Amino acid sequence: MNTAFYLDQFLFAVLPYVVAIAFIPATVYRYRARGFTYSSLSSQFLENQQHFWGLVPFHYGILVVTLGHLVAFFLPQQLLAWNSRPLRLYVLEISGLIFGVLSLVGLAAAVMRRLTHGKVYRVTSGPDWVLFALLLLQIASGIGVAVFHPWGSSWFASTVTPYLWSLVKLNPDLTAISASPLLVKLHIVNAYLVIGLFPFTRLVHILVIPNPYLWRKPQVVRWYGRQHA
Numbered sequence: 241m242n243t244a245f246y247l248d249q250f251l252f253a254v255l256p257y258v259v260a261i262a263f264i265p266a267t268v269y270r271y272r273a274r275g276f277t278y279s280s281l282s283s284q285f286l287e288n289q290q291h292f293w294g295l296v297p298f299h300y301g302i303l304v305v306t307l308g309h310l311v312a313f314f315l316p317q318q319l320l321a322w323n324s325r326p327l328r329l330y331v332l333e334i335s336g337l338i339f340g341v342l343s344l345v346g347l348a349a350a351v352m353r354r355l356t357h358g359k360v361y362r363v364t365s366g367p368d369w370v371l372f373a374l375l376l377l378q379i380a381s382g383i384g385v386a387v388f389h390p391w392g393s394s395w396f397a398s399t400v401t402p403y404l405w406s407l408v409k410l411n412p413d414l415t416a417i418s419a420s421p422l423l424v425k426l427h428i429v430n431a432y433l434v435i436g437l438f439p440f441t442r443l444v445h446i447l448v449i450p451n452p453y454l455w456r457k458p459q460v461v462r463w464y465g466r467q468h469a
Contacts, residue, residue, distance in 0.1 A: 245418075251429050252403070253412040259436040266439035295350055301343025305382070308336055308393065313404060316397035323394045332393055337386045344379045351376070371441045374434050381427040389421055400428070 312319050323329040351372050354364045386392055399416040406413040417425070438444065 248414055248418045251425070251432075252414050252417050253407075255429070255432050256407050256412075259432045262436055263439060267444065270439055270444060295346065297342050298346030298350060301339045301341075301346060302379075304339040305336060305343060305379075308332075309396070312393060312396045313401050316401045319393060319397045323391075323397075329391065329394070333386065333390060336393065337383065340379060340383045340386060344376070344383060347372070347375055347379060367437070367441050371434075371437055371443065374430060374437065378427065378430045378434055381423060381430060384423050385421075385427055389424060 323332065354360050354368075354372075389395075399420070403413060403417050417428070420428075434443075
């Protein structure tokens with residue numbers, strides 16, 4: 241047994257369960273003990289223009305990309321049937337890449353906003369920066385996979401999905417994952433790290449996010465204060 245074998249065993253057979261064990265109780269505990277923090281902790285009131293051009297593209301992009309991953313996980317056979325026609329495969333792959341780039345551009349803009357706007361920078365915590373770094377790496381590695389290892393929707397459905405279901409069945413099968421390119425492995429491991437960090441960051445707002453946020457009308461906020469003579 242070589243080092244690579246043991247590393248794969250740890251990253252793809254042990255780490256997922258460690259993350260799951262940490263994720264579930266920590267998420268429930270935070271909701272019960274610190275429910276007020278169960279939000280995105282938005283800094284929109286501090287600065288709105290850059291906030292809009294960063295967070296809205298990011299949310300639209302990441303929602304579509306996440307939906308694509310969920311379809312590949314729950315409906316792999318149907319997805320492979322869809323991809324059996326080259327034109328439909330091209331449309332799906334190009335669409336996924338476009339939304340991936342959209343989410344990366346939006347997140348990069350949001351990070352730059354926090355770096356360059358003084359008030360927003362001061363309310364950004366250490367865990368927030370770690371979260372942003374992991375999300376940037378996750379999206380960038382996903383785009384890299386789409387560019388350098390194309391037809392990801394098909395090989396995800398035929399390779400990654402069986403591996404993930406083997407984890408659910410408590411019988412990890414690393415056969416296909418061990419032979420995957422390094423970039424694919426990085427993308428998967430980083431996803432575990434993002435999930436592991438989930439209960440301790442603003443990401444928990446995903447569980448309670450009001451969906452109409454994406455299409456609601458802009459809000460007008462007026463500040464009232466005491467007038468001084």
